[in-house]
Amino acid sequence: MITPLPVVVLISGRGSNLEAILDAIADGELPVEIRAVISNRPDAAGLQRPALLGLRTIVVNHACYASRCAFESVLQTTIDAFEPGLLVLAGFMRILAPEFVTHYRGRILNIHPSLLPEFPGLNTHQRVLDAGKRESGATVHFVTPEMDGGPAILQARVPVLAGDDATLLARRVLEQEHRILPMAIRWYAEGRLRLDATGHVTFDGAPLEQPRILLPGAREPS
Numbered sequence: 736m737i738t739p740l741p742v743v744v745l746i747s748g749r750g751s752n753l754e755a756i757l758d759a760i761a762d763g764e765l766p767v768e769i770r771a772v773i774s775n776r777p778d779a780a781g782l783q784r785p786a787l788l789g790l791r792t793i794v795v796n797h798a799c800y801a802s803r804c805a806f807e808s809v810l811q812t813t814i815d816a817f818e819p820g821l822l823v824l825a826g827f828m829r830i831l832a833p834e835f836v837t838h839y840r841g842r843i844l845n846i847h848p849s850l851l852p853e854f855p856g857l858n859t860h861q862r863v864l865d866a867g868k869r870e871s872g873a874t875v876h877f878v879t880p881e882m883d884g885g886p887a888i889l890q891a892r893v894p895v896l897a898g899d900d901a902t903l904l905a906r907r908v909l910e911q912e913h914r915i916l917p918m919a920i921r922w923y924a925e926g927r928l929r930l931d932a933t934g935h936v937t938f939d940g941a942p943l944e945q946p947r948i949l950l951p952g953a954r955e956p957s
């Protein structure tokens with residue numbers, strides 16, 4: 736029996752990735768304890784489910800601070816009070832300063848709705864469509880000071896279909912986000928996944944040169 740890893744989750748909105756994490760915990764598939772869910776937006780719908788489950792939910796509203804630095808200082812103090820072993824950005828839509836990210840070096844994961852390193856940043860799905868791509872997907876990566884630029888851990892791919900618009904493509908990608916985020920968190924909680932001192936990912940003690948790929952219908956990556 737693994738001691739559950741203490742985790743803090745940051746969200747900004749709907750919270751479907753957080754729900755996927757909560758579902759995996761409820762199913763006994765994820766040995767983590769959610770110590771707190773923190774939103775930078777007071778109206779985030781994603782705060783509702785954890786609150787119903789009796790989890791600690793907190794708002795640190797970025798709009799209430801004069802600078803990013805002031806916001807992140809309060810955010811960091813709030814997070815650290817829960818002593819997380821892992822911080823998960825699950826649809827957290829603020830850019831984080833290098834000082835903040837460095838404080839949690841090797842213990843922040845993010846989910847991004849593209850096949851990184853392609854299409855970092857916002858408005859991903861429309862940019863994929865505009866570029867005429869035949870394929871898109873989702874990536875879990877370690878967070879480093881470079882936005883959406885940290886080493887990728889796990890990806891799932893989806894086809895771009897004729898007639899897709901950004902909404903349809905986003906929906907198809909989101910299904911995959913819900914598969915790969917809990918999986919990567921589980922690997923981390925089990926001690927299988929690390930960011931080493933040189934900035935490289937190790938998986939089961941060996942260098943992970945490429946992100947692992949979770950194929951449709953597979954329970955484990957190839």
Ligand code: GRF
Nearest residue numbers: 749750751752826846847848
């Ligand atoms: C997801 O597509 C995530 O990858 C992106 O924002 C969306 C958040 O969705 N960064 P949700 O709040 O988890 O439902």
